[in-house]
Amino acid sequence: MTSHPRSLFSKIWDAHFVCARPDGRDIIYMDRHMIHEVHAPRGFETLARDGRAVRRPDLSFAVQDHTVASRLDRTETTNPEGTPFIRAMRAGTVEHGIRLFDIDDPDQGIVHVIAPELGIVLPGATHAVPDSHASTVGGIGAISIGCGTTEMEHILATQTMAISRPKEMRIRLTGELAPHVTAKDVSLHIIGVLGVAGGRGFAIEYAGPVVEAMSIESRLTLCNLSIEGGARTSLVAPDARTIEWIRGRPWAPTGDAWDRAVAYWQGLPSDAGAVFDADLEIDCSALQPQVTWGTDPSQVMGIDDAVPRVEDLPEARRGGYEKALDYMGLRPGERLAGKPVDRVFIGSCTNGRLQDIQAAARVAQGRHVAPGVTALIVPGSTRVRRQAEEMGLAQILTDAGFIWGASGCSMCGGGNGDRGKPQERCVSTTNRNFEGRQGSGVRTHLVSPATAAASAIAGRIADVRDMQGTA
Amino acid sequence: MQKFTIHSGIAAPLLLDNVNTDQIAPSQHGRELKPDYARMLFRRQRFLDDGRENPDFVLNQDRFRHASILVAGANFGCGSSREAGVWTMTAFGIRCIIARSFSDIYRENCLQNGVLPLVLPEEAIAPFEARVLQADGQAPFSVDLEKQVLSGPHGPDIAFQIDPVFKFKLLRGLDDIGLTLSCDVQIREWEERTTRDLPFLQHLHDARLTG
Numbered sequence: 001m002t003s004h005p006r007s008l009f010s011k012i013w014d015a016h017f018v019c020a021r022p023d024g025r026d027i028i029y030m031d032r033h034m035i036h037e038v039h040a041p042r043g044f045e046t047l048a049r050d051g052r053a054v055r056r057p058d059l060s061f062a063v064q065d066h067t068v069a070s071r072l073d074r075t076e077t078t079n080p081e082g083t084p085f086i087r088a089m090r091a092g093t094v095e096h097g098i099r100l101f102d103i104d105d106p107d108q109g110i111v112h113v114i115a116p117e118l119g120i121v122l123p124g125a126t127h128a129v130p131d132s133h134a135s136t137v138g139g140i141g142a143i144s145i146g147c148g149t150t151e152m153e154h155i156l157a158t159q160t161m162a163i164s165r166p167k168e169m170r171i172r173l174t175g176e177l178a179p180h181v182t183a184k185d186v187s188l189h190i191i192g193v194l195g196v197a198g199g200r201g202f203a204i205e206y207a208g209p210v211v212e213a214m215s216i217e218s219r220l221t222l223c224n225l226s227i228e229g230g231a232r233t234s235l236v237a238p239d240a241r242t243i244e245w246i247r248g249r250p251w252a253p254t255g256d257a258w259d260r261a262v263a264y265w266q267g268l269p270s271d272a273g274a275v276f277d278a279d280l281e282i283d284c285s286a287l288q289p290q291v292t293w294g295t296d297p298s299q300v301m302g303i304d305d306a307v308p309r310v311e312d313l314p315e316a317r318r319g320g321y322e323k324a325l326d327y328m329g330l331r332p333g334e335r336l337a338g339k340p341v342d343r344v345f346i347g348s349c350t351n352g353r354l355q356d357i358q359a360a361a362r363v364a365q366g367r368h369v370a371p372g373v374t375a376l377i378v379p380g381s382t383r384v385r386r387q388a389e390e391m392g393l394a395q396i397l398t399d400a401g402f403i404w405g406a407s408g409c410s411m412c413g414g415g416n417g418d419r420g421k422p423q424e425r426c427v428s429t430t431n432r433n434f435e436g437r438q439g440s441g442v443r444t445h446l447v448s449p450a451t452a453a454a455s456a457i458a459g460r461i462a463d464v465r466d467m468q469g470t471a
Numbered sequence: 472m473q474k475f476t477i478h479s480g481i482a483a484p485l486l487l488d489n490v491n492t493d494q495i496a497p498s499q500h501g502r503e504l505k506p507d508y509a510r511m512l513f514r515r516q517r518f519l520d521d522g523r524e525n526p527d528f529v530l531n532q533d534r535f536r537h538a539s540i541l542v543a544g545a546n547f548g549c550g551s552s553r554e555a556g557v558w559t560m561t562a563f564g565i566r567c568i569i570a571r572s573f574s575d576i577y578r579e580n581c582l583q584n585g586v587l588p589l590v591l592p593e594e595a596i597a598p599f600e601a602r603v604l605q606a607d608g609q610a611p612f613s614v615d616l617e618k619q620v621l622s623g624p625h626g627p628d629i630a631f632q633i634d635p636v637f638k639f640k641l642l643r644g645l646d647d648i649g650l651t652l653s654c655d656v657q658i659r660e661w662e663e664r665t666t667r668d669l670p671f672l673q674h675l676h677d678a679r680l681t682g
Contacts (some may be wrong), residue, residue: 021653022650023650027654029662029665050648154647154651160650257670261671316632
């Protein structure tokens, strides 16, 4: 019997296919469900109303991340908007027997950062979170899907999702990244190529030499932004680097179970000859550090470039152009490098891992944040925070004038009270530059951690490649 | 979820178009943890500022006080996706809404809560609405979902169409979770098979706690 060549995505999907539901949707088993305090309380309430139990509390995990304050001395009341959510989450997880990473837990962090960091989500697993950036965890070779509140309730009650099988896209990233060009720059560039809806209906596999050369943390960053291109899930094939990265993590399998898992993971990469509904190749050799100029992540350019004129844009991308520039306080043809900056944020599920803090610290070492700039750096997890403090990175950053925070989503969505003021220009390592996301009227430019740190030091949007002595 | 098979009840006419969920379930009354959904239904129209009933509103008239079928115009349930727009209906006792059309989300929310959202064939709509007005709450209408027939006073039976999946869910009382749990045997089989073949997917623990 010859077996049909299959993709990484197909192998994992097929292994989790339970059956077709009477309405034709696939029932897909979710191995790991992680919920956060903004959506979980409503789910607990609905389950209670309908007299339903959580089917697999042992496969469910909960974390307080979206509304927790980032002050180092925070408590559950520091951000009063979050307090009722935090308390309802605590009560609900106790009632249902779900492991909660509470505000003061040494393993607390942004859900997408801790899911792989703790070895809870593994290669070859399926994973759902009621948050659109769930695709992050695809970086270790899992199918990781963002869901809505109603879908979250469905997963709590059934441990499955009823979902239509997406089409498959492969994006091969070729060439070699230049110094100071990071996974964040690659992912922004990809969205620039795809547009905000180019990935809609697709599961994306990132492949090719650039991906193979990336650290696991970079692969997580790469997969984080897929939803900004419209794709609900994205993933990278697990390789030897992935397996070494997972080994020894707290919830990862051990002993015989580990050996069996590794054997399974080694068979997951897409077979030669696997067919994709769309197959793209993007050469990354000439890529510069990227910066967004508009109000969606596809409105992005190299830091050496000028803000495009409307006629430079493809027909389909011209809608909202003037409104975006007006909001951002920019003119067509203007260069962004050199624009004064009010606020810098480094962190989030996109760029809140240790590697990101290290990149910022390398730029900040021996320098100081420019006068008038508020620069906040918030680790993506309490574990990252601890590591960065032990390694002296936090000291370097605070010596340089950065504010060092306690782990959470912080200024990414501003749900914890960290927001900018109207018209402030904010250089941010997050994933959304939507109008008002970081505070009413705040002008967000999405960049890599190195570019953000360089901009904080310069007080202007800066090209990290111009900074002397930055390795 | 309550099954919907055959239902007989008084039909109340609310023959307006574009009734939105802010009217059906006003949001400022939705922020309590356990709101009184029956009282929330059409609250702004049903109750006067001093809290007394508005005698002009159809559901406040004695003959419609126990109505369980609501007859409405086009684009019923538009606006916010809030599910309270249907919870208020079920709390009041409405089991079936017959409208000229529904907003997509509202129709889904009806199906999640055992309420039959019914759209009659084009040519049957105006005569049916006239029959509801003529019946004036004095005699019940009856909906047989299995046979897909609506019957009542002052005219012939009306055959209606419904998506087979909607019908499947309502007849069995399955919301979306219930629909999935109708495959519970398969889910259990998957869990057993995976426990055997790929145990790390079904079982995990914090190794720090066990050493």
